[in-house]
Amino acid sequence: MTKLLQLDLDAIEQRFSDCRAWEERYRQLLLLAKGLGKADPALRQEAHLIDGCESDVWLSFEQQQLQLDSNAKIIRGLLVMLLACLDSYPLSQAQSEFAALLTRLGLAQHLSESRNNGLQGIWQALHAIAQGDEQTFCR
């Protein structure tokens, strides 16, 4: 499987390392969001939708190619981070590394279950696709 993203985790951490105020963190996150590329109409379909009350997330895994998208920019930024974690770690570890990363970068509020933002659903969907094969999404 090809590498999902140009940015690796170190590069992402680097971008956030100088951020002091919350505004700067979110500016970086919104910049990261652009790394996800343009919205793909083929992906944004009901069949690929992961339910979230506040925003939509689409996921597809076809021909060993994982694609993720959201209609909310902040979630798109978080998806770039999620993909970078999947790039570096086996699935279960990627999930905990993703949580650790968000906590380190001051974005832990997005992990809260009170925000039904679709992120929890992505991990469930990924585990369902992998069916126990932790290496499914690894390079």
Add this chain to the structure above:
Amino acid sequence: MSQTAFRSLFPCFSTKDRFPVYLDSAASTQLPQSVIDAQVNYCRAGHANVNRSGHTLARQATDKFNKARQLVAAHIGAQAEQLIWTSGTTDAINTVASGLTHLLTADDEIWTTELEHHANLVTWQQLAATTGASLRYIPVLENGDLDIAYFEAQLSKRCKLVAIAHVSNTTGAINPVARVARLAQQFGAKVLVDGAQAVAHLKVDVNQLDCDYYVFSGHKMYGPTGIGALYGKPAALDALQPSKFGGEMISKVSLSGSEWNQLPYRLEAGTPNIIGALGMGAAAQFLADIEFSERHRHERQLLSYALQQLATHPEVELLAKPMLQTSVIAFRLRDIHPQDAATLLDQQGIALRCGHHCAMPLSAKLSDVGSLRISFGLYNEPADVDALMQAIDHCVELLGDD
């Protein structure tokens, strides 16, 4: 009473930690000191079960519990024996739905509206599925009001029940429930009004509305969570078959069968939420202690100010403009996903709701990606609106640059 005086009655606003600009009272209201005290004092002074034991402590608890029932009933112009304790509005609606199952057949119609909270929509979908009755909806017009003319034209004697929100939890629209009740009752239908979003803001008189059932929650009228009420006319409550069994709802039990207690106990199985009831009673007392015209004026001024500020902001789209509205506003920021906006507003200490507000059919009609919703309580002030507007500007600046 001045604005600051209202706010000073709620201790959360004077905590040392920075408390958010709270604009989410339609989800749940803050508790005034008197409501906190009523619950804490009862726990401290010693607690006993109600309506059972005859000892002094139990009698004192029962007296307080009965007094709370009177206070909550009086809040909507009802008598204590017409008021059933429930765990909230959802529980009350479900009690009515399952209680009426035996009266509905496949020839009947249940009517509700397109703007309902899921509790007052899904429950009827379920009842329709169980009984074979048809579920029909009063449509919502472009501005957020109900199309009553459609309802009037379609109404027939097939209609057995109409379930309608007094106030929309998404848009704050005040629905003409008295008129709907009059129309429905001409055909012998029963009418349930979901008052969850009304009881803290309007002067509710069930006799004037003339509805058969009126349901509401403690935690949206400055009381605690986990407690609510079902009001019913005597015949309407008599018609309900109990769906929960045990405790004080029974008068006589033998191994061959049992007899039910009289109302209101017949519909209150198990030990009630005594502490919650005392809290809700104190909340009704809290509201009764403030002149309604004073509360009303404060909330009207706040609503007008917020509407005016939002309507004149170039990036704000108001999603509904109902004719009559109270304390709730639904809006969006142009080209910005509501969740992105909500995240950045939260970072700035603004507590509001984002999403579909548990009313998906209405939400989908107003906006394909959900909306932002602000809602007011007595403790809000014009400064909260100013803080919101400033935070919106900052939000637009951060999100709007590409």
